[in-house]
Amino acid sequence: MRVVWELYAAFFRIGLMTFGGGYAMLPMLQSEIVEKRGWATEEEVLNYFAVGQCTPGIIAVNTATFVGYKQKRIIGGVLATLGVITPSIIIILVIAGILDRYAENVWVAHAFAGVRVAVCALVLSSIIKLWKSGVKNTAGILLFLAAFVLVAFVELSSVWIVIGAIALGILLQIRQNKRSGKQEEKEGDSSI
Amino acid sequence: MIILTLFLEFCKTGLFAIGGGLATLPFLAELTEKYNWFTTGQLADMVAISESTPGAIGINMSTYAGYHAAGILGGVAATLALTFPSIVIIIIVARMLEKFNENKYVVSVFGVLRPVVVGLIAAAGYQIFKVSIIHVDAFIQNKSLGTLFDIKAGLLFLVLFAAIMKFQKHPIIYIGIGAVAGILLQM
Incomplete structure (x- = not known):
């Protein structure tokens, strides 16, 4: 039982000390999980990150579930995850409560009009960064444009776009399998 | 009732938001059209606050969005709902395969998904741009x-x-x- 609460406490600290989530969490994971407690090796943490990126949900949550599950199975996974999200819930609820009270204030309204502009600039810079790592060829550009236009102008739900992308990825791999299968057959024929 | 709707909508977001960070944004942007929980302008404020406070951005945004929709209980429900699909999926993946991310199908799906997710985030960014x-x-x-x-x-x-x-x-x-x-x- 003690380990379970320690999992909760360790991930609570990680959630509290991480600004931005995702890879920003890596240094905290290294010190709390790898160095201090030896719950996972450096390599395992990187593997969790990689899998966390290919599975739905927030990477911080996925990594917490992984580490917790490895220590104490399902209860460990659940409590580590609750630990990493608890600070967010508390902090955001407090801030939201305060801000909503002053939302009508003229100065707050002016400040938030400026903040929204900053958010636009930040989102654009994130998109550029993501573009550099995720859009690598003509097919990528076409997929990007298709998703953008279908959601922004045709107003299709993002859910359908994700489902469509997953289906397309599977179909492409099936086609690839068939092709390499045929090639092997041919190679087999010629060798006989 | 609104709590149940919130829970289901954020489960959906947790299930389809792949890639972390701003990946939840397109799904939250969709909620502004479907319900009167919050406006696109408020969504931009949520991005600002989520980026300026500790914790993962997607988690912070869900708590904030849930709070706007249905108060404190809404904030807690939305956040738990967002993490629910992840917990289930990760526990299954942790059990099944060690080399999940080396599977040929997973690699192929991600080749397609990566540029598509950038497109989805760009579409959500365009919506915020339009109001700001x-x-x-x-x-x-x-x-x-x-x-x-x-x-x-x-x-x-x-x-x-x-x-x-x-x-x-x-x-x-x-x-x-x-x-x-x-x-x-x-x-």
């Missing part, structure tokens, strides 16, 4: 170019964007500058 800098909806109503472009906002955007690309400091700094500029310029 260019006012397309107001322009359609009164056809005056003066209402289409907010000059102050446009200039501030260019300055901040150039600064972000050049200095790459923590987002909280640019959000702070935005707030001060908003007050000084009476935006």
Whole structure:
């Protein structure tokens, strides 16, 4: 039982000390999980990150579930995850409560009009960064444009776009399998 | 009742938001159209606050969005709902395969998914852009170019964007500058 609460406490600290989530969490994971407690090796943490990126949900949550599950199975996974999200819930609820009270204030309204502009600039810079790592060829550009236009102008739900992308990825791999299968057959024929 | 709707909507978001960070944004943007929980402008505020406070951005945004929809209970329900599909999936993956991310199908799906997710985030960003800098909806109503472009906002955007690309400091700094500029310029 003690380990379970320690999992909760360790991930609570990680959630509290991480600004931005995702890879920003890596240094905290290294010190709390790898160095201090030896719950996972450096390599395992990187593997969790990689899998966390290919599975739905927030990477911080996925990594917490992984580490917790490895220590104490399902209860460990659940409590580590609750630990990493608890600070967010508390902090955001407090801030939201305060801000909503002053939302009508003229100065707050002016400040938030400026903040929204900053958010636009930040989102654009994130998109550029993501573009550099995720859009690598003509097919990528076409997929990007298709998703953008279908959601922004045709107003299709993002859910359908994700489902469509997953289906397309599977179909492409099936086609690839068939092709390499045929090639092997041919190679087999010629060798006989 | 609203709590149940919130829970289901955020489960859906948790299930389909793949890739972390801003990946939840397109799904939250969709909620602004479907329900009266929060506006696109408020969504932009949520991004700002989520980037300036500890914790993963997607988690922070869900708590905030849930709070706007249904108070404290809403914030807690939305956040738990967002994590629920992840917990189930990760526990299954942890059990099944060690080399999940080396599976041929997973690699192929991610080849397609990566640029698509960038497109989804761009579409959500465009929505925020529309309410913060260019006012397309107001322009359609009164056809005056003066209402289409907010000059102050446009200039501030260019300055901040150039600064972000050049200095790459923590987002909280640019959000702070935005707030001060908003007050000084009476935006």
